[in-house]
Amino acid sequence: DIQMTQSPSSLSASVGDRVTITCRASQGISDYLAWYQQKPGKVPKLLIYAASTSQSGVPSRFSGSGSGTDFTLTISSLQPEDVATYYCQKYNSAPFTFGPGTKVDIK
Amino acid sequence: EVQLLESGGGLVQPGESLRLSCAASGFTFSSYAMTWVRQAPGKGLEWVSSISGGGGNTYFADSVKGRFTISRDNSKNTLFLQMNSLRAEDTAVYYCAKDLHPTAWGQGSLVTVSS
Numbered sequence: 001d002i003q004m005t006q007s008p009s010s011l012s013a014s015v016g017d018r019v020t021i022t023c024r025a026s027q028g029i030s031d032y033l034a035w036y037q038q039k040p041g042k043v044p045k046l047l048i049y050a051a052s053t054s055q056s057g058v059p060s061r062f063s064g065s066g067s068g069t070d071f072t073l074t075i076s077s078l079q080p081e082d083v084a085t086y087y088c089q090k091y092n093s094a095p096f097t098f099g100p101g102t103k104v105d106i107k
Numbered sequence: 108e109v110q111l112l113e114s115g116g117g118l119v120q121p122g123e124s125l126r127l128s129c130a131a132s133g134f135t136f137s138s139y140a141m142t143w144v145r146q147a148p149g150k151g152l153e154w155v156s157s158i159s160g161g162g163g164n165t166y167f168a169d170s171v172k173g174r175f176t177i178s179r180d181n182s183k184n185t186l187f188l189q190m191n192s193l194r195a196e197d198t199a200v201y202y203c204a205k206d207l208h209p210t211a212w213g214q215g216s217l218v219t220v221s222s
Contacts, residue, residue: 001169034208036152043202043212044144044152055210087152091208094157094166096142101151 002027004090006099012107019075021102023088028068032092035064035073038101039084047086048073080106109133109211111203116216123193127216129186129203137161137181140207143188145199146215153199156188157207171197193220 003026013019023033031051038044046055048064051071061076075082083106088099115127129141143155156177157166165177176189186203200215 032208036209038152043214044209045212046208046210049208049210085151089152089154089208095168096154096157096166096207098144098152098154 001095002029002090002097004088004097004099006086006088006102008102009100010103010105012105013078014107015078015080017078019078019082019104021073021086021104023066023071023073023099025069025071025090029090029092031067032090033064033066033071034089034091035062036087036089036098037082037084038087044087075104078104078106109205111205111211111213113201113203113213113216116201116218118219118221119193120222121194121220123220124189124191125193125218127188127190127201127203127218129188129213131184131186131203131205134205136179136184139205141177141179141186142204142207142209143177143186144202144204144209144212145197145218146202147196147199150199155201158186190218193218195220 005024007022033051035048036044052064085101085103087101110132112130142157158177174192178187202215203213205211
């Protein structure tokens with residue numbers, strides 16, 4: 001099975017900072033990659049699918065890129081409401097594995 | 108508006124069974140694959156199982172294969188997860204979700220496996 005890794009596992013940044021989270025697949029998955037945001041105590045929310053397509057209603061400061069095995073989620077200007085754990089997920093074929101998550105908080 | 112409402116969670120002893128249901132509304136249920144995702148206390152998201160829109164294709168995580176069954180009743184817009192031979196490590200909030208890369212999630216149903 002394809003393994004999904006994320007780095008870093010956590011980060012602390014200042015409001016307004018540019019934040020980048022990396023997701024890596026152990027084998028190529030084309031662009032079948034989604035990103036989710038889960039705020040503390042809340043249900044996960046889809047941010048990005050097809051590696052770079054933003055879900056409707058997602059703020060424009062969130063963007064995704066990559067293809068194959070290496071993907072990134074970028075928050076162009078970190079806001080206090082972005083404190084959350086971010087997960088990637090592969091969905092090219094089963095198992096539709098999630099990455100271990102990256103916890104983002106404000107410095 | 109898409110709504111997903113899980114039910115059926117609770118406290119069971121190891122080895123017992125439980126059936127989760129998810130009532131869906133606000134979209135053409137039979138046109139979408141559906142997914143169960145779980146989250147153990149303080150842990151990350153774990154994909155559990157998915158089923159195609161027509162129900163003919165099912166997929167399971169290795170951790171639940173042979174113990175869990177996923178099914179759907181498209182006439183009643185309802186998704187099911189039959190969980191047998193439950194273990195302590197199955198303790199989690201179980202989310203019902205729309206699509207293989209979930210675009211909508213239920214509020215979750217807590218399953219606790221403990222003696």
